[in-house]
Amino acid sequence: MSPRKAMQQIVDYKNDPGNGYTNSLLCFMQLFIVSNRSNTWYFANNASEHFRFDADEHFLPLYQWAAPDNKKITHLDDFAEAFLAKCTLAEMISRYTVLIQSERKLMMMRPYQIYAVQAIVDCIQQNRGNGYIWHTTGSGKTLTSFKASTLLKDNPDIEKCLFVVDRKDLDRQTRQEFNRFQPGCVEENTNTETLVQRLLSDDYTDKVIVTTIQKLGLALDANHRQPYRQRLKPLRDKRMVFIFD
Structure with a gap:
């Protein structure tokens, strides 16, 4: 069974000027769950313009929960036990929901994205070396x-x-996407000098840097005519995280 009917009911509720929930406490909900008991889906609560269906009558975006091995957890009882556990639900709302501020839109992360983020963070916090996703x-x-x-x-x-x-x-595409998720969170490194300055900056806004491997290579080149590598020596004993795309 498609979740189309349940989804349409929610859209109708949102658009109902008399009995809709836009002026009630329900408007503060961040996510919805729909189920026919055998199959269960979750999705973010958004403004009406973000609720839409594609040509095949599929609501976008609508997700099913999965275990770390990517096995779908679709039955309502199993879903409730896994997804609605207090810690899991709190993390879904506080850590794994992204607000696209420019579009006033909430995005729920897919299960495999969440597990990937958890693996990255755990690997770094436990100092387990390198890894790949x-x-x-x-x-x-x-x-x-x-x-x-x-x-x-x-x-x-x-x-x-x-x-x-x-x-x-x-570099440009990634910066644009990062700034779409959080405006102003990363700036352009117009040249290697700018990159080096931001690497040495103590400003919190410079803690996450998007750059090309070419600029990074020049900054670490001992034979470069500019003493970039020498200037970066204070970072030698610092913990630096590198995510390569």
């Missing part, structure tokens, strides 16, 4: 990286978190 095109890698960077930004033991891409157009 494999995601397909269009799977939301930028959102995963943004959320991981945001959580790491609040870790006082980490000096900087660098998101490194391999070409200039990705």
